[in-house]
Amino acid sequence: DTAVSQTPKYLVTQMGNDKSIKCEQNLGHDTMYWYKQDSKKFLKIMFSYNNKELIINETVPNRFSPKSPDKAHLNLHINSLELGDSAVYFCATKIGGTDTQYFGPGTRLTVL
């Protein structure tokens, strides 16, 4: 269960604030992702990094900025939080050349 970890697990904040959520994996995987799961449970990819390089950037507001300091970490910084940003954010990882993605436990973000 600790192979892919996220911090914090819960985050409650006010509109307009800036916050970061972090993902760490100890699987040695090359590729990491951020997904957003909204209140209707719909899962949608936001970003993907491969060996610290951004390879997927969906149509996400530029208030969202991912950063991968090294292969084991992928962080997500969100500026000027809005009510619609409330969701569960999942990190996922994958070994290069394979297909299976492993999800982290999620961070539930609530914007008041």
Next chain:
Amino acid sequence: GENVEQHPSTLSVQEGDSAVIKCTYSDSASNYFPWYKQELGKRPQLIIDIRSNVGEKKDQRIAVTLNKTAKHFSLHITETQPEDSAVYFCAAVQGAQKLVFGQGTRLTINP
């Protein structure tokens, strides 16, 4: 881009009966189709997957079938048990390993 449609959105079956969830995809280049199970408050967990060069795959009570021509794939759960209750997601991998998910099916097993 890829679009994945999943039906039904909710499914209720009696314990011991079978459950079938169906998905269709739009991009004929998609070649990998995983199914994830998500229990309440938990992460999505892979339960079975299938590649485009295979028509069917089975793992104990769970099976997945793929019809490439029709671009649809299905999850079959036999002898359902209460612990099978969860939200199930199908997905298709498009291009640069991007998972595109279906809308999810909330499966309830009635004792």
